[in-house]
Amino acid sequence: MSKKVIELDALEQINLDAAGIDIGAESIYVAVPPGRDTESVKEFPTFTADLQRTAEWLKKCKISTVAMESTGVLWVPIYEILEHHGFEVFLVNTYHLKNVQGRKTDVLDCQWIQQLHTYGLLKASFRPPEEIVEIRGYVRHRDTLVKYRSAHIQHMQKALNLMNLKLVNVLSDITGVTGMKIIRAIIDGERDPYVLANFRNKLCKKDEEEIAKSLEGYYRPEQVFVLKQSVEQYDFYEKQIQEVDQQLESLYKKYDPPDEDNYKNRKKHKPRKNQAHFDxxxxxxxxxxxxxxxxxxxxxxxxxxxxxxxxxxxxxxxxVKHFTSWLKLCPNNKVTGGKVIQTGTQKTKNRATTALRIAAFSLSHNNKSALGSFYRRIKARNGPSEAITATAHKIAKIIYFMLRDKTDYYDLGENYYQEKFREILIKKLHKQAANFGYYLEPYNMAIPLVS
Structure with a gap:
């Protein structure tokens, strides 16, 4: 037998003071080890006072660590209360819990969780510190507001198209400076296309004549009314986003100011849509x-x-491998019988992973950096999907080391990356030639070839 065989120890109880909680909308079931109280399983309502009572009962039972499933958002209040009382709380991924075989019922779910936690078979999901959780709440809410605002931009485009006002054909963004001035003038009653075209910003690529031509339409009162309300909704969500940005700015000010010597060389990016209303x-x-x-x-x-x-x-x-694995940016090879039967990355809804993929995709267009060159090489060999994943994986590794070691990132450029890749290819060719009993010599252009 080629594989090494080792003796396995019997499962031993690791967390002797462990409890399990099954969370529902109206009540929670809590299980503690037998003998800690007259009842080892208790039901508590989900009101705040009852959740506080749950924490006191767990203290009475001398519990030190608690495990629970991540059920929607129902787990958040009890998690925060238990953490405030000093318990070690394990938030367990439901997918991981289901992989452990065992018969359960609605009442005994908490006992099953408690038993698994006692033997150390449950892994806690990552939850950032409280100050980061607060920032995360605002950032996620901001993303939601941006999506809501986008829906009303679509309503504006539809109303314009129904009146055959082809503003989208001459402006890349109807919510830009030129577009919003024209739309607001239409709502105020202006119908002369040349007067409307006069709102053109000097940076607009199309001239006034072409813009005026696109504004010759059939104005219908009901569609103008729809356009008016869509703009009002757009302005409302824009105001909401600005208020969220104010909250975020106040939270960031709690951190120490940056090092001026390093910060003055900070890379400036071209402002894009949905950018924050502060630095x-x-x-x-x-x-x-x-x-x-x-x-x-x-x-x-x-x-x-x-x-x-x-x-x-x-x-x-x-x-860093643990980090990229948590982001689901590393291979998830399925092996059976010593053979890989399936490869690829796992599906995930991790928002950080999505952001890294967007960053990777942005490198596909004429980017002269080392990362851009890496993306294009992988894309030429394996296609765009694999290129995005591989580049997102590389960006994640860079972020990990920057945050861990507090070091800056310096791009060595496209030429450096291509030269390093050329050296790798040459080294590989030398190795292949040696395997066949040959060696490689650089070709000298000054020496003519012998036919």
Whole structure:
């Protein structure tokens, strides 16, 4: 037998003071080890006073660690209360819990969780520190508001198209300076296309004549009314987003100011749509101690989304491999009988992973950095999907080491990357030639070839 055989010890109880909680909308079931109280399983309502009573009962039973399933958002109140009372709380992924075979009922779920936790068979999900959780809440809410606002932009486009006002054909963004001035003038009653075209910003690529031509339409009162309400909704969500940005700015100010010597060389990115209404790059530098926007493809919004999901403490992941595995950016090979039967990455809804993929995709268009060259090489060999995953994986590794070691990122450029890749290919060719009993010599253009 080629494989090494070792003796397995019997399962031993690791967490002797463990409890399990099954969370529902109206009540929770809590299980403790037998003998800690007259009843080892108790039911509590989900009101705050009853959750406090649950924590007191667990203290009475001398419990030190508690495990629970991540059921929707129902787990958040009891998790925070137990953590406030000093318990070690394990938030367990439901998918991982189902992989452990065992018969359960609705009442005995908590006992099953408690038993698994006693034997150390449950793994806690990552949850960032409280200050990062607060920032994450605002960032996620901001993303929701941006999505709601986008729906009303679509309503505006539909109303314009129904009146055959082809503003979308001459403006790349109807919510830009030129577009919003024209739309607001239409709502106020202006119908002359040349007067409307006069609102054209000097940076607009199309001239006034072409814009005026696109504004010759059939104005219908009901569609103008729809356009008016859509603009009002758009303005409402824009105001909401600005208020969220104010809250975020106040939270970032709690961190120490950045090092001026390093910060003055901070890379400036071209402002893009949905950007924050304050200097987000400065605030993120205060928070992380490094400038993540120096990484090609990572702008302030992407850096904010990543940091709000992972925090700044990389000690939660022992190695960079653990970190990329948590992000589901590493291979998930399925092996049976010593053979790999399936490869690929696992599906995930991790918002940090999504942000890293967006950053990777942004490198596909004429980016002259080393990361851009890496993306294009992988894309030519394996296609765009694999290229995005591989580049996102590389960006994740860079972020991990920047946050862990507090070091800056310096792009060595496309030429450096291509030269290093050329050296790898030459080294591989030398090795292949040696395997066949040959050796390689560089070709000298001055020496003519012998036919």
């Amino acid at each position: 987000l790059g400065d605030s993120l530098y205060r928070m992380a101690g490094v400038d993540l926007t120096k990484i090609d493809g990572v702008d302030a919004l992407i850096a904010q989304k990543v940091l709000s999901e992972i925090g700044t403490d990389m000690s939660k992941w022992p190695t």
